[in-house]
Amino acid sequence: xxxxxxxxxxxxxxxxxxxxxxxxxxxxxxxxxxxxxxxxxxxxxxxxxxxxxxxxxxxxxxxxxxxxxxxxxxxxxxxxxxxxxxxxxxxxxxxxxxxxxxxxxxxxxxxxxxxxxxxxxxxxxxxxxxxxxxxxxxxxxxxxxxxxxxxxxxxxxxxxxxxxxxxxxxxxxxxxxxxxxxxxxxxxxxxxxxxxxxxxxxxxxxxxxxxxxxxxxxxxxxxxxxxxxxxxxxxxxxxxxxxxxxxxxxxxxxxxxxxxxxxxxxxxxxxxxxxxxxxxxxxxxxxxxxxxxxxxxxxxxxxxxxxxxxxxxxxxxxxxxxxxxxxxxxxxxxxxxxxxxxxxxxxxxxxxxxxxxxxxxxxxxxxxxxxxxxxxxxxxxxxxxxxxxxxxxxxxxxxxxxxxxxxxxxxxxxxxxxxxxxxxxxxxxxxxxxxxxxxxxxxxxxxxxxxxxxxxxxxx
Numbered sequence: 001x002x003x004x005x006x007x008x009x010x011x012x013x014x015x016x017x018x019x020x021x022x023x024x025x026x027x028x029x030x031x032x033x034x035x036x037x038x039x040x041x042x043x044x045x046x047x048x049x050x051x052x053x054x055x056x057x058x059x060x061x062x063x064x065x066x067x068x069x070x071x072x073x074x075x076x077x078x079x080x081x082x083x084x085x086x087x088x089x090x091x092x093x094x095x096x097x098x099x100x101x102x103x104x105x106x107x108x109x110x111x112x113x114x115x116x117x118x119x120x121x122x123x124x125x126x127x128x129x130x131x132x133x134x135x136x137x138x139x140x141x142x143x144x145x146x147x148x149x150x151x152x153x154x155x156x157x158x159x160x161x162x163x164x165x166x167x168x169x170x171x172x173x174x175x176x177x178x179x180x181x182x183x184x185x186x187x188x189x190x191x192x193x194x195x196x197x198x199x200x201x202x203x204x205x206x207x208x209x210x211x212x213x214x215x216x217x218x219x220x221x222x223x224x225x226x227x228x229x230x231x232x233x234x235x236x237x238x239x240x241x242x243x244x245x246x247x248x249x250x251x252x253x254x255x256x257x258x259x260x261x262x263x264x265x266x267x268x269x270x271x272x273x274x275x276x277x278x279x280x281x282x283x284x285x286x287x288x289x290x291x292x293x294x295x296x297x298x299x300x301x302x303x304x305x306x307x308x309x310x311x312x313x314x315x316x317x318x319x320x321x322x323x324x325x326x327x328x329x330x331x332x333x334x335x336x337x338x339x340x341x342x343x344x345x346x347x348x349x350x351x352x353x354x355x356x357x358x359x360x361x362x363x364x365x366x367x368x369x370x371x372x373x374x375x376x377x378x379x380x381x382x383x384x385x386x387x388x389x390x391x392x393x394x395x396x397x398x399x400x401x402x403x404x405x406x407x408x409x410x411x412x413x414x415x416x417x418x419x420x421x422x423x424x425x426x427x428x429x430x431x432x433x434x435x436x437x438x439x440x441x442x443x444x445x446x447x448x449x450x451x452x453x454x455x456x457x458x459x460x
Contacts, residue, residue, distance in 0.1 A: 005093055011047060011066050013114055014091050019131050022117065026110035027095050030056060035439040036131070038064055039408040039432075044273055045083040052439035053089060055110075059439050062088035070097040070111055080104055132447040137414040140446070145418045148445045149427030156430035157373055157394055157423070164377035173378055174300040178203040180370040181290070181299075181323075185283040185358070189270040193229075193280070196264060201228040206291055207298055214292055218329075219247075220254055222288040227255030230263035231281050233337045237266065247330040248337050276335035277355050286325045286357035304386065307375045311389040316364075316397055319371065323363040326356040361401045368397060368422045397422040405432050412436075413446060 017024075018037035025031055038051030046063035053060050063086045067073060070092040078084040082104050090101045095113040102108055137145050167176045179198045186194030201224050209224070211217035226232050232255060233248055269280050294302035306322035332354055334340050341354050358366075372390045379387030399421055402410070409428040410419060419425055435444045 005068050007066060007068055010068055010091070010093050010114065013093075013118060014064075014066055017114065017117055019134065021131075024112055024117070027113055028100055028108075028110055030110055032089070032110065032112070035059065035441070036436050038437075039405065042404045046087050049086075050437040051088065052437060054439075060088050061437065061439070062086040064089045064091060065101075066091045068093050070095045070101065070113075073097065073101040131412070132441055133413060133444060135412075135414040136446040137416065137418060142418050145413075145415060145446070146424065149415070149419065149424040149431075151427070151445075152430040153421075153423035153425070153427030156426045156433075157368075158376075160369065160373035161376040161380075164374045165380065168377060168381065174207075174298060175203045177300050177303065177370070177374050177378075180374055181366065182287065184362075184366045184370050185286065186280070187278065189274070190280050190283075193264070193268050193270075194283075196268065197225065197229050197284070200262075200264065201225050201260075203299070207295075214295070217295060218288055218292045219250055221291050222285060223251040223254035224258060224260065225284045225288055226251060226281065227258065228260060228263055229280070229284055230265065230268060231284065235263055235266075245337065276339070276341070279336050281336050282331055282334075282354075282357055285327075285331045289325045289327055289357060290323070303371055304375060304378070307371065307386065307389060307393070310393060316367070316393070319367045319393075320360060320363040323358055323366050323371070324356065324360060325358040331357055364400045368394065368400065368426070372397075395423060399425055405429055408432075409436075 015037065018034045021033070023031065023033055033054040034051070035054050036050075036052040038048035041047050041049045041063070043049075046065040048064040048066075051062065051064045063084075065073070065078065065084060065087045067076075067090070070090060072092075073079060073090060074097070078087075079102050085103045085105055085107075087101075087103060087109055090109045090111045091114065092111060093114050095111050100108045100111055164176060164180065167179070171179065175198075179195060182194040182198040183191045186192070206221050206224060209217055209220045211220055223232075227235070230236070232252055233245075234252055271279070274280075290299060297305075303322055306319050310316065310318045335354060372394050375390035376387050376394075379385070379390060399419065402425070406419070406425055406428050409432050410416060413428075415428070419428060431444065431446065435441065441447055
């Protein structure tokens with residue numbers, strides 16, 4: 001049966017079955033039902049991520065991997081790959097392995113064999129039977145959907161402000177904002193490492209650096225950051241350090257002079273399958289350039305002034321430019337120490353070129369997810385007019401570049417042109433993280449026949 005099938009065909013069959021609401025039974029004899037089929041994987045690991053299934057043991061959350069034959073699990077060496085440790089269901093066309101797949105941790109993974117569910121009438125149920133919100137925008141008005149997304153987007157954004165408010169009492173405003181910026185530069189894979197770095201190299205230390213020139217200040221701050229991160233060439237096993245790399249040599253010397261205790265240990269950073277332009281070394285270098293930009297007034301005062309300036313009519317680009325970092329220095333031509341490149345796009349022969357250290361898209365995301373919710377939290381404590389400004393800016397902020405979760409949710413809900421602002425994008429993310437991947441379909445406003453006119457959350 002499976003000789004002429006590709007994995008893509010099996011994935012298509014599984015997607016239809018997983019949305020049908022059908023009662024399933026694993027090859028090990030356990031009844032199963034798919035509550036949420038997950039998002040197609042876009043990172044190393046399983047084919048579908050953040051799925052929810054109902055079992056005799058209750059709800060189980062994790063990933064789903066699809067193969068033509070169950071023997072492919074071991075043939076592809078997934079049983080030794082920690083990237084597949086979150087797999088909760090192994091979907092195959094034919095179960096030829098004779099036993100269930102096992103994760104690297106030794107945990108057994110139930111198997112669904114699709115050949116038992118295909119045939120005349122077996123997949124005839126409507127695809128929406130198991131996912132009530134599927135293509136919700138087709139049965140709700142654009143006004144209804146927009147109101148739901150606005151409300152959800154406000155709820156998600158206000159939760160960020162509350163989190164900043166909790167941190168403000170522990171760290172103070174400057175360090176709190178600095179930690180938020182650092183976390184945003186870490187993306188999902190390195191955000192914890194960037195937060196740890198922010199604690200090891202705190203803002204008060206970096207802003208206290210005394211230097212006779214901007215270039216000297218930049219070098220000293222960069223040395224402190226990269227040295228504390230454990231990412232200087234001398235701290236990394238097998239790192240390429242080209243003879244005559246004067247910038248690397250200078251940073252090594254400045255770090256040695258600092259005599260700061262303990263760098264982060266090897267293995268703190270996820271470097272495998274990270275796009276060269278997003279290497280942590282470059283993002284850390286970007287922080288040093290931001291610190292230099294606000295050397296006179298400090299990063300906290302500088303970014304809060306940008307919020308006020310934007311409110312005065314300069315537009316959202318003013319805020320994004322406050323975080324945009326385009327440099328002509330060492331990092332304009334290096335992805336990492338010893339890894340030189342061109343300066344933009346692709347060069348002759350297909351060589352990658354370096355872009356901005358913080359580009360327009362990342363700067364916009366930092367404004368929406370860090371600067372504005374922080375300004376709301378800080379404003380509520382010290383400057384009510386700043387809180388009002390932050391909320392007003394968020395409510396009219398234009399849409400950002402779509403990420404994989406937003407694209408998945410747009411496909412699932414059919415929202416399309418309705419998602420025309422940053423707030424509505426945040427609404428999609430909020431529904432995904434608080435409803436979909438928690439298996440909480442019941443009560444979701446997009447499951448109902450008509451979105452209720454729920455009030456927007458009170459922020460002030």
